[in-house]
């Protein structure tokens with residue numbers, strides 16, 4: 001009988017599990033009290049772990065550094081693999097070289113096919129992270145539906161421009177996730193859903209999801225597989241990734257880029273209920289921001305497209321009262337990316353500096369109607 005050799009990856013995982021278990025039993029505490037400077041920055045808690053243990057895996061001593069380094073290298077490798085694929089696709093689409101390798105990437109989630117869900121945080125720390133930055137945080141999302149090719153290019157282009165010119169995000173903070181659904185982008189041909197066949201713009205855990213999302217889809221005439229909301233809310237890595245960016249960075253505005261419906265759509269739903277009274281300051285500002293984007297792009301059409309259970313507009317715009325603007329480019333034709341950059345970059349650069357004086361909820365809660373409703 002032959003026994004399959006255990007791969008080094010599995011050995012490494014077994015070692016980590018063993019260490020964590022032993023550590024949790026407090027076995028090492030009194031024997032090898034090692035001191036490290038920056039233990040909190042590590043993915044695991046390793047203080048008090050005997051360095052000799054790491055000889056089991058054949059790793060050199062000073063295990064803490066070795067493990068930290070291997071974690072970093074693995075991350076770097078995953079990012080570099082992703083960028084290679086992005087470069088390859090750019091070439092195929094005749095977009096030249098992608099800026100992926102030159103960007104300061106990070107990730108906390110990986111897709112169902114093991115691709116890192118990357119984002120870049122551009123933050124002007126020149127005057128410290130103060131109040132002005134808190135009220136000027138923008139989240140830009142691209143590649144949620146990656147069969148819509150053009151938004152992926154536009155989002156990468158923004159990241160590249162900000163990376164080269166910090167003035168573009170002076171006194172503000174910009175988070176860009178240019179490829180929310182890499183598995184769909186790398187499919188051949190690229191597809192709207194992720195590798196589980198779920199539409200990442202129908203899977204957000206909103207209040208109405210359980211009651212309506214699946215039901216609406218199931219009862220629809222064509223039961224379009226491209227718009228499948230998933231079997232559970234928040235079931236997908238790509239959904240959790242987007243929701244996490246919103247909850248972590250608390251943006252004051254979200255711009256999500258899609259194609260090819262050719263309009264701007266503002267989702268900012270709860271305040272709309274208040275239109276029987278005067279508009280709140282924030283409502284006016286959100287509307288003005290949408291109009292600014294429209295004017296900058298030659299009076300681009302503004303349309304109220306509505307929200308779905310499980311859509312970003314519902315999750316962020318409706319339930320979290322964050323002005324959420326969907327920019328629908330007019331085409332997915334990869335030949336048009338330069339035109340879209342020319343048309344929309346001036347408006348979006350202005351939008352990055354467009355301030356909301358305080359959080360929208362503060363304003364809403366101060367309104368008379370809110371008080372009567374609560």
Ligand SMILES: [Zn+2]
Pocket residue numbers: 145148258259
């Ligand atoms: Zn779309």
